Amino acid sequence: MFGYTIVKPRFSDCLEFVAVNVLQGKVIVRFKKSGDEYQYKNVSRRRLLSLLCDDNKSLGFWIQYLRKNAISPSNSKALRGKMTYERVGCTWNSKELPQLLQA
Numbered sequence: 001m002f003g004y005t006i007v008k009p010r011f012s013d014c015l016e017f018v019a020v021n022v023l024q025g026k027v028i029v030r031f032k033k034s035g036d037e038y039q040y041k042n043v044s045r046r047r048l049l050s051l052l053c054d055d056n057k058s059l060g061f062w063i064q065y066l067r068k069n070a071i072s073p074s075n076s077k078a079l080r081g082k083m084t085y086e087r088v089g090c091t092w093n094s095k096e097l098p099q100l101l102q103a
Contacts, residue, residue, distance in 0.1 A: 004028065004101055007051060012059040019101060020048045028098050029063060030091060037089040037098045040066050041073075042082060 004019040004026075017030040020043075027040040027048065043066065051057055070085040089098055 005052060007059075008055060010055070010059055014060045015063055017098070018051070018059060018063075019098070020052060022048045022052070027066070028088070028101065029066075030098060035090050035092045036087060037091060038085050039088045040070055040083060040085045042084060044083075 004021045007018040007020060012032070014031065015029055016032045016035075017028075017037075019028045020026070022045055025041065025043050025045055025048070027043050028037060029040070030037045047062075047065075051062055066083070066085070070083045073084040073086055091098065
């Protein structure tokens with residue numbers, strides 16, 4: 001009930017799959033060309049709700065914001081509260097859910 005919500009499929013040249021967890025501020029995305037899956041943490045809850053509620057929002061423009069503003073995680077405590085990203089997998093089968101959602 002409070003886990004990831006899969007965003008309704010939309011036409012996108014960039015993204016194949018998007019799932020958001022509003023309570024935890026997390027996003028999992030899969031890129032079409034490479035199949036790479038990334039998890040973004042500490043994403044604005046307002047931005048996540050906006051994506052879920054607005055079916056006309058461009059996924060490409062939405063992910064551009066995350067890619068420009070997220071930083072790679074490290075052990076530094078100075079990064080606490082900042083939006084971070086990490087590569088969590090790679091899937092070539094477009095019908096398969098990311099591993100983080102299969103638990």
